[in-house]
Amino acid sequence: MDLVTTSACIWLGHRIKYSRLNPFARIRRIKSFISTHSLSFAFARISKQDKWDATMESTMLTEQEFESSYLGQFIPLHYHHNMLMDENRMKSFKAAIAHTVFPGAKVLELGGGTGVLSWFAAAKAEKVWCVEFNPDMVREARRLLSRNPDGDKVEVVHADAFEYLPPEPVDVVICEMIHVAMLREKQVEVIEAFKRRYTARFGGPLPAFIPEAVIMAAQPLQQDYDFHGYQAPIVQFQEITSILPQTVEMARPEVYSILDFSRPVDQNIGWEGKFRIERSGTVNAMRFLTKNVLAVLTGHSTTIDWINHYLALPLAEPVSVNANDTLKVSFQYRTGASIPSLMAALRVEVEVRPAAVLANVRPLHVPKWPRYASFAFKKEYRALAAIA
Numbered sequence: 527m528d529l530v531t532t533s534a535c536i537w538l539g540h541r542i543k544y545s546r547l548n549p550f551a552r553i554r555r556i557k558s559f560i561s562t563h564s565l566s567f568a569f570a571r572i573s574k575q576d577k578w579d580a581t582m583e584s585t586m587l588t589e590q591e592f593e594s595s596y597l598g599q600f601i602p603l604h605y606h607h608n609m610l611m612d613e614n615r616m617k618s619f620k621a622a623i624a625h626t627v628f629p630g631a632k633v634l635e636l637g638g639g640t641g642v643l644s645w646f647a648a649a650k651a652e653k654v655w656c657v658e659f660n661p662d663m664v665r666e667a668r669r670l671l672s673r674n675p676d677g678d679k680v681e682v683v684h685a686d687a688f689e690y691l692p693p694e695p696v697d698v699v700i701c702e703m704i705h706v707a708m709l710r711e712k713q714v715e716v717i718e719a720f721k722r723r724y725t726a727r728f729g730g731p732l733p734a735f736i737p738e739a740v741i742m743a744a745q746p747l748q749q750d751y752d753f754h755g756y757q758a759p760i761v762q763f764q765e766i767t768s769i770l771p772q773t774v775e776m777a778r779p780e781v782y783s784i785l786d787f788s789r790p791v792d793q794n795i796g797w798e799g800k801f802r803i804e805r806s807g808t809v810n811a812m813r814f815l816t817k818n819v820l821a822v823l824t825g826h827s828t829t830i831d832w833i834n835h836y837l838a839l840p841l842a843e844p845v846s847v848n849a850n851d852t853l854k855v856s857f858q859y860r861t862g863a864s865i866p867s868l869m870a871a872l873r874v875e876v877e878v879r880p881a882a883v884l885a886n887v888r889p890l891h892v893p894k895w896p897r898y899a900s901f902a903f904k905k906e907y908r909a910l911a912a913i914a
């Protein structure tokens with residue numbers, strides 16, 4: 527069992543133990559909100575929304591849209607095709623949505639793109655609000671949904687996910703604004719802002735989130751950056767299922783962060799950790815692994831996961847290492863920040879090597895220790911020798 531899986535299990539055990547959901551109580555609570563008054567309020571909101579849509583669609587990119595686009599929020603249409611083609615992503619989301627959305631549920635999707643995840647939800651849900659900020663994608667989602675059965679259950683709303691609230695409480699929120707290491711895209715910020723606004727407007731409980739959590743790990747690599755003789759240490763996205771002959775894993779991955787969306791999530795991620803190096807060579811890159819826990823199957827003590835492509839970042843200063851060295855690594859970044867911001871924050875160094883420690887310890891301590899201490903010394907020596 528790899529470390530990322532182990533951490534997932536520990537987290538999962540914790541979630542099951544402290545599970546806040548009594549689904550029946552929650553459904554009763556939500557039904558009590560759906561009074562005639564709130565329904566007419568909902569219709570009022572929708573017609574206002576339509577007028578706003580028309581205004582939005584007729585304008586050029588606003589300053590806010592431009593900033594989002596600059597920060598990598600707007601994904602061009604052809605990239606949405608890649609996302610639809612990504613079997614790993616699609617199968618996992620479809621399964622998680624089928625598991626979490628119950629018949630008659632109200633669902634909100636933040637960042638709907640082509641509308642595919644909203645459409646998965648529409649198979650069981652009574653109503654889905656699919657919020658998308660990019661006017662091109664709003665048009666595209668409406669066009670595509672109109673061609674699919676149950677597409678009429680999905681209302682595509684042209685709005686900013688940072689500001690939009692559905693007209694009534696929802697049972698499930700789907701949000702896939704996910705980039706490796708939670709960089710670039712605004713998943714964490716959007717969900718945290720949503721939780722604050724939702725609680726202020728509707729009170730508790732919060733809806734279920736898909737994904738429920740994210741587990742992130744880092745791993746030192748020796749990466750070959752030779753491209754037909756051209757040396758190019760450059761940011762890489764690596765397939766998770768392919769064999770990568772240019773990549774040597776120098777240590778096992780270490781989990782550096784677990785974000786659980788059912789609790790407040792801090793945007794600041796900082797880590798200082800150690801890796802036990804497994805082979806001699808040069809550490810010249812750090813790889814970032816991101817496992818999205820889309821749904822926790824509490825009854826089965828398991829999860830439905832989606833693992834992003836790996837992100838391998840070249841180090842400014844490669845470090846030569848020996849097997850059994852301890853590699854000290856630290857970094858900090860804000861979720862949603864740029865890849866270069868993480869690269870600039872990476873610090874990697876070899877901890878004082880065991881051989882050097884041994885050289886200091888032997889002459890200094892042995893003669894001075896009383897007899898009963900010699901056993902302790904032997905133990906310490908053996909421990910040091912084992913890792914030297």
Ligand SMILES: C[S@@+](CC[C@H](N)C(=O)[O-])C[C@H]1O[C@@H](n2cnc3c(N)ncnc32)[C@H](O)[C@@H]1O
Pocket residue numbers: 594599600601609610636637638639640641642643657658659660663685686687688702703704712
């Ligand atoms: C990674 S795509 C996922 C699309 C779709 N959910 C899917 O899984 O195929 C993220 C989507 O969020 C949209 N988006 C980004 N920022 C947004 C915001 N502030 N408000 C609404 N939509 C946003 C992007 O335009 C993009 O379509």
